[in-house]
Amino acid sequence: MSVLVYVEQVDGKFKKSVFEAVAYAKAIADTQGSNLTAISIGNVGESELKELGKYGASKVLNVANDQLKNFVNQAYASVIAEAAKKEGADIVVLSNSFSGKGLAPRVAVKLEAGLVEGAVELPKIDGALFSVKKNAFSGKAFAITALTSAIKVIALNPNAFGVKESAVDAAIENFAPEVKATDLAAIVKEIVRATDKISLPDAELVVSAGRGLKGPENWGMIEELAGLLGAATACSKPVSDADWRPHSEHVGQTGIAISPNLYIAIGISGAIQHLAGVSSSKVIVVINKDPEAPFFKVADYGIVGDAFEVVPQLIEALKAHKG
Amino acid sequence: MKILVCISNVPDTTTKITFTNDNTQFNTSGVQFIVNPYDEIALSKAIELCEGGKGTVTVINVGESTTDPTIRKALAIGADDAVRINAEPRDAYFTAYQIAEYAKTTDFDMILCGRESIDYNGSQVAAMVGEFLDIPSISIIKKLDFDGTTATIEREIEGGKEVVSVTGKFIASCAEGTAVPTIPNMRGIMSARSKPLQVVEAKEIAQISKVTKFETPAPRGAVKLIPAESAAQLIELLHTEAKVI
Numbered sequence: 180m181s182v183l184v185y186v187e188q189v190d191g192k193f194k195k196s197v198f199e200a201v202a203y204a205k206a207i208a209d210t211q212g213s214n215l216t217a218i219s220i221g222n223v224g225e226s227e228l229k230e231l232g233k234y235g236a237s238k239v240l241n242v243a244n245d246q247l248k249n250f251v252n253q254a255y256a257s258v259i260a261e262a263a264k265k266e267g268a269d270i271v272v273l274s275n276s277f278s279g280k281g282l283a284p285r286v287a288v289k290l291e292a293g294l295v296e297g298a299v300e301l302p303k304i305d306g307a308l309f310s311v312k313k314n315a316f317s318g319k320a321f322a323i324t325a326l327t328s329a330i331k332v333i334a335l336n337p338n339a340f341g342v343k344e345s346a347v348d349a350a351i352e353n354f355a356p357e358v359k360a361t362d363l364a365a366i367v368k369e370i371v372r373a374t375d376k377i378s379l380p381d382a383e384l385v386v387s388a389g390r391g392l393k394g395p396e397n398w399g400m401i402e403e404l405a406g407l408l409g410a411a412t413a414c415s416k417p418v419s420d421a422d423w424r425p426h427s428e429h430v431g432q433t434g435i436a437i438s439p440n441l442y443i444a445i446g447i448s449g450a451i452q453h454l455a456g457v458s459s460s461k462v463i464v465v466i467n468k469d470p471e472a473p474f475f476k477v478a479d480y481g482i483v484g485d486a487f488e489v490v491p492q493l494i495e496a497l498k499a500h501k502g
Numbered sequence: 503m504k505i506l507v508c509i510s511n512v513p514d515t516t517t518k519i520t521f522t523n524d525n526t527q528f529n530t531s532g533v534q535f536i537v538n539p540y541d542e543i544a545l546s547k548a549i550e551l552c553e554g555g556k557g558t559v560t561v562i563n564v565g566e567s568t569t570d571p572t573i574r575k576a577l578a579i580g581a582d583d584a585v586r587i588n589a590e591p592r593d594a595y596f597t598a599y600q601i602a603e604y605a606k607t608t609d610f611d612m613i614l615c616g617r618e619s620i621d622y623n624g625s626q627v628a629a630m631v632g633e634f635l636d637i638p639s640i641s642i643i644k645k646l647d648f649d650g651t652t653a654t655i656e657r658e659i660e661g662g663k664e665v666v667s668v669t670g671k672f673i674a675s676c677a678e679g680t681a682v683p684t685i686p687n688m689r690g691i692m693s694a695r696s697k698p699l700q701v702v703e704a705k706e707i708a709q710i711s712k713v714t715k716f717e718t719p720a721p722r723g724a725v726k727l728i729p730a731e732s733a734a735q736l737i738e739l740l741h742t743e744a745k746v747i
């Protein structure tokens with residue numbers, strides 16, 4: 180028995196969600212009395228690889244191959260499957276990021292493994308029974324999914340488990356599997372990434388606004404509030420449909436599903452399709468001038484009031500709070 | 503050019519989700535089923551690429567005869583014909599295997615899927631089909647241009663986008679932005695009835711995952727209201743009580 184975790188790098192660095200996946204995989208390995216191996220693909224420096232030890236990876240397979248500098252799911256899946264075979268891994272963990280979503284299913288097919296994508300808890304392992312809780316029906320329910328294959332693949336939802344440290348020394352081992360040319364048929368031409376902003380799927384805190392804001396010119400105060408909190412910004416669907424905000428900020432049933440520690444909804448009514456993407460947030464704050472807005476029914480904290488008066492007050496209070 | 507579009511049959515987005523049989527089964531009673539919203543985007547993109555006689559669009563569904571109305575809806579939107587692989591879609595692995603096996607029997611240029619089905623939110627089928635067929639799969643795309651040989655695709659990544667180019671067969675899963683969903687017109691609805699819907703039998707493959715139980719999220723406690731005049735209190739509460747900032 181052994182557990183393998185894939186650690187996705189961005190420009191040679193690991194994000195918090197990666198450390199979270201490592202911590203999650205470590206917790207599984209502990210229940211199995213086995214070790215945890217991580218696999219990194221792309222050019223990551225030794226000190227960054229060593230960081231993985233902090234969260235419990237005792238071995239790191241380092242695949243530093245120039246052909247694999249950019250993420251191509253087909254090739255990465257082959258490498259991860261090779262690593263799983265080499266290590267005799269029967270559980271493979273990834274993070275359910277955008278890339279992870281394109282990668283985990285390919286790894287699963289290669290290993291003839293059952294896959295749970297969007298896991299929100301540690302698996303329950305009881306003899307031959309292996310089941311994992313995952314989000315279903317766009318956050319309206321959870322599905323307990325049993326896997327009966329010899330190898331299991333789990334893609335963990337960001338922010339579902341938390342980052343936990345359990346320091347070991349990570350031994351770094353170079354791993355150089357062969358890369359088939361056909362695995363590199365998709366060619367990455369360009370990567371555009373806003374580095375000055377917190378990306379929404381990873382964010383612990385999110386400030387979101389809807390049609391109640393009246394127009395794109397009023398987002399200044401939303402960005403200021405988010406900036407002070409260190410939060411990402413999000414919006415409702417009509418807002419991105421009207422091009423007030425980019426589509427990448429649209430949360431909900433047809434947008435992205437998030438589960439931050441704090442979700443602040445400003446001028447959003449709380450339609451069922453919106454709630455679908457945000458209801459698993461740990462704490463929900465709703466600011467709406469209509470006391471009957473459905474969003475208040477699922478909120479932890481609420482302010483019935485005009486956003487144009489309330490938000491500036493919050494900004495002042497935050498500035499004072501931060502001293 | 504021939505484009506295959508995979509569609510799944512899912513409960514309408516406004517459905518109140520409940521379960522029966524000791525929370526082991528989704529309660530379909532009174533539920534309206536629709537074409538998965540992302541699959542409508544994929545279908546609309548396929549129709550757009552084939553406009554002006556440039557190609558044909560075949561929709562594929564793995565499902566039992568109960569999904570025929572959803573398939574007809576896709577035909578009304580503008581697909582040329584449909585294939586239903588006659589089986590209950592047990593899990594993504596099974597579904598993807600069936601789609602791949604069918605794809606092997608037909609000539610196609612690309613396969614388009616939705617980014618995820620809104621019931622089980624797997625995001626699995628497209629990349630699994632890609633693996634079964636050993637062709638590139640691009641997940642969660644928001645733009646697709648095709649010049650007849652090479653596809654230029656934008657896919658979503660955290661905090662940005664990535665542009666990928668593929669020559670040859672591929673599969674992609676479509677998110678918002680890829681196309682504007684087409685609304686069926688009267689002519690489409692009329693002609694949908696007479697468009698071909700072929701039913702093929704499924705192939706056997708072992709089942710390796712199964713939903714054994716559903717749970718609903720724990721209800722939240724009552725909302726704590728803060729008077730608008732003292733909104734500043736919220737910051738204090740988030741810090742000391744909720745401990746999230």
Ligand SMILES: Cc1cc2nc3c(=O)[nH]c(=O)nc-3n(C[C@H](O)[C@H](O)[C@H](O)COP(=O)(O)OP(=O)(O)OC[C@H]3O[C@@H](n4cnc5c(N)ncnc54)[C@H](O)[C@@H]3O)c2cc1C
Nearest residue numbers: 389390391415416431432433434446447448452453468486
């Ligand atoms: C198939 C389908 C999928 C969908 N998917 C999504 C999705 O993924 N995400 C999504 O968000 N929606 C989605 N929708 C749309 C959804 O049904 C709602 O229409 C949408 O969420 C409403 O957005 P909103 O709350 O910003 O706007 P509105 O419903 O117009 O609400 C605006 C709110 O702002 C409040 N308000 C107005 N002025 C102020 C002020 N000065 N101060 C404070 N509050 C104020 C109002 O009281 C109101 O509650 C989907 C719909 C369908 C049919």
Ligand SMILES: Nc1ncnc2c1ncn2[C@@H]1O[C@H](COP(=O)(O)O)[C@@H](O)[C@H]1O
Nearest residue numbers: 508510564615616618619624625626627
């Ligand atoms: N039963 C099915 N029949 C045909 N296509 C499907 C089926 N289930 C899922 N798909 C396709 O795969 C995509 C992703 O689904 P999923 O992996 O279930 O989230 C959907 O948007 C559809 O395009």
